[in-house]
Amino acid sequence: MSEYKAGSNLEKVLKAGHFAFTGECGPPQGANIELLKEKAGHLKGCVDAVNVTDNQTAVVRMSSWAASLVLLQEGLEPNFQMVCRDRNRLAIQSDILGVYTHGIRNMLCLSGDHQKFGDHPESKNVFDIDSMQLINTVKTMRDDGKFLNGKDIDVPPRLFIGAASNPFAEPFDFRVYRLAKKIEAGADFVQTQCIYNMDRFREFMKRAVDMGLHEKCYLLAGVTPMKSVGMARYMAKQVPGMEVPESLIKRLKGAGKGKVAEEGIKFAIEQIHEFEEMEGVAGVHLMAIEWEHRVPEIAERAGVLPRPQV
Amino acid sequence: MITAEQKPIDEIRNMIAPYKRILALGCGSCVAECAAGGEKETAMLASALRMAAKINGEEVIIEEKTIDRQCVNEFVIPLDDIMEKYDAVLSLGCGAGVQAVADMFPEVPVIPALNTEFMGETKDQGYWVESCIGCGDCMLYYFGGVCPLTRCAKHLLNGPCGGSMDGRCEVDPDVPCAWQLIIDRLSRFGALDRLEKIYPPKDWSKKEGCGPRKIVREDQQK
Numbered sequence: 001m002s003e004y005k006a007g008s009n010l011e012k013v014l015k016a017g018h019f020a021f022t023g024e025c026g027p028p029q030g031a032n033i034e035l036l037k038e039k040a041g042h043l044k045g046c047v048d049a050v051n052v053t054d055n056q057t058a059v060v061r062m063s064s065w066a067a068s069l070v071l072l073q074e075g076l077e078p079n080f081q082m083v084c085r086d087r088n089r090l091a092i093q094s095d096i097l098g099v100y101t102h103g104i105r106n107m108l109c110l111s112g113d114h115q116k117f118g119d120h121p122e123s124k125n126v127f128d129i130d131s132m133q134l135i136n137t138v139k140t141m142r143d144d145g146k147f148l149n150g151k152d153i154d155v156p157p158r159l160f161i162g163a164a165s166n167p168f169a170e171p172f173d174f175r176v177y178r179l180a181k182k183i184e185a186g187a188d189f190v191q192t193q194c195i196y197n198m199d200r201f202r203e204f205m206k207r208a209v210d211m212g213l214h215e216k217c218y219l220l221a222g223v224t225p226m227k228s229v230g231m232a233r234y235m236a237k238q239v240p241g242m243e244v245p246e247s248l249i250k251r252l253k254g255a256g257k258g259k260v261a262e263e264g265i266k267f268a269i270e271q272i273h274e275f276e277e278m279e280g281v282a283g284v285h286l287m288a289i290e291w292e293h294r295v296p297e298i299a300e301r302a303g304v305l306p307r308p309q310v
Numbered sequence: 311m312i313t314a315e316q317k318p319i320d321e322i323r324n325m326i327a328p329y330k331r332i333l334a335l336g337c338g339s340c341v342a343e344c345a346a347g348g349e350k351e352t353a354m355l356a357s358a359l360r361m362a363a364k365i366n367g368e369e370v371i372i373e374e375k376t377i378d379r380q381c382v383n384e385f386v387i388p389l390d391d392i393m394e395k396y397d398a399v400l401s402l403g404c405g406a407g408v409q410a411v412a413d414m415f416p417e418v419p420v421i422p423a424l425n426t427e428f429m430g431e432t433k434d435q436g437y438w439v440e441s442c443i444g445c446g447d448c449m450l451y452y453f454g455g456v457c458p459l460t461r462c463a464k465h466l467l468n469g470p471c472g473g474s475m476d477g478r479c480e481v482d483p484d485v486p487c488a489w490q491l492i493i494d495r496l497s498r499f500g501a502l503d504r505l506e507k508i509y510p511p512k513d514w515s516k517k518e519g520c521g522p523r524k525i526v527r528e529d530q531q532k
Contacts, residue, residue: 084464085464089511111464111466111471112464114463114464114473114480114481116463116481117480117481125464127464127465127466128511128512128514129511129512130464130465130466130467130468130469131466131468132466132467132468132508132509133467133468133508133509133510133511136508136510137511148511164472166472168472169470169471169472169473169474170470170474170475170476170477170487170490171470171490171493174470174493177505177506178468178470181468181506181508184508185468185508193472240472240473240474240475240480241471241472241473241474241475241480
């Protein structure tokens with residue numbers, strides 16, 4: 001038996017005690033494989049694993065497992081995302097077997113955005129199981145070698161199990177307990193929602209550390225650089241569960257014309273440096289939304305390059 | 311209660327167009343409570359249809375009658391005495407009522423006048439909300455009397471998701487976040503520990519495992 005649960009690069013980097021740095025890549029809204037390869041290419045060598053989103057914001061895109069396989073062929077390690085919105089427990093388990101068979105070793109388990117916010121609001125959602133139960137399903141399949149019905153699996157899939165956590169959503173006091181439940185359900189690593197309110201995140205991490213959660217699970221802090229004041233305002237007002245302090249919007253505005261994006265990157269780099277020092281934070285998850293080409297520069301300036309080879 | 315709303319009048323007129331002698335049949339139970347298919351609504355719909363027919367010069371007889379419950383056979387059977395007068399029934403019952411009447415009178419077309427909506431509560435005058443999906447295995451005890459399977463848009467048994475704002479659901483800000491209500495209520499009763507457990511995937515076989523469900527109770531059978 002290997003010393004690793006799944007043996008992914010991300011798991012090895014974290015287990016060796018390195019500060020992890022993960023990225024994100026949204027599959028194309030079509031079969032444009034060249035675009036996917038181009039976006040992923042920017043991340044090569046800059047991150048330990050790349051999250052491949054699953055019809056994010058309930059908008060139809062190339063399936064996350066298929067895009068994950070493309071990344072694998074391109075020499076990147078995917079962190080395959082799966083949402084509960086579009087699949088029942090049969091499809092979920094068969095897709096888990098499928099991706100493992102093709103060499104995928106990380107999987108992020110999510111409930112998924114409601115279809116109301118996407119481009120097929122007339123669709124029927126599934127939500128046969130929720131994200132907590134999905135995490136536990138992957139763990140049961142891996143560690144017990146059993147399907148949800150208790151039947152034995154002929155060669156169980158071994159995946160490094162990821163979960164998401166939103167430290168800013170309501171009710172705030174319950175958030176850390178929900179994180180604890182996800183860890184108990186089987187999460188090996190957690191990536192948080194984009195962080196902008198550092199005070200609140202410090203408080204959240206303090207509570208997580210007090211509960212010893214950082215010793216049971218790797219916690220990666222979510223960072224999304226602001227590209228514009230408009231984006232900051234949109235995030236503040238339109239995205240549920242997102243908290244953008246007025247002071248940050250003011251700071252971006254103060255940067256002046258043509259310099260807002262640079263100020264956004266500066267703030268992101270300051271955040272990364274603080275997370276490196278913050279107790280309980282094991283890494284950063286950089287979600288540079290439709291900004292993959294800026295990731296090498298951000299990684300370079302944040303001083304996280306070269307990535308460790310374990 | 312089963313809630314319903316009346317279909318648009320044009321849709322109803324299209325469906326009844328081939329028939330000349332129509333019985334508009336109301337139902338005095340759930341759909342009367344939600345002001346969709348009771349005696350009053352049946353009279354109003356029949357009157358509106360007669361008026362529309364007259365304006366368009368159509369020769370059609372539309373009479374109305376309301377029975378206590380279309381979904382219970384013993385209330386439907388007495389219609390046998392009058393049914394030969396009609397060539398179609400326009401039912402203002404819920405989907406169950408329409409089908410029960412149709413089942414009783416196989417030779418007569420039974421047309422639905424309502425869109426059946428949900429099982430719910432009357433919150434206020436003219437305001438009804440969905441509160442039960444009839445899952446067949448009630449979990450209300452664990453969630454402080456608030457059903458997340460019905461009232462959470464994602465049906466989460468291990469919520470809340472990250473989307474609620476000011477205690478409202480992200481999907482519809484008019485709707486309270488079920489998980490906020492659950493946490494508030496369990497806190498009030500000192501029973502928040504019920505949420506420490508990770509609730510396993512729901513056993514949906516009790517809801518839709520064998521197609522349409524039935525209850526058979528020998529102690530109730532004669």
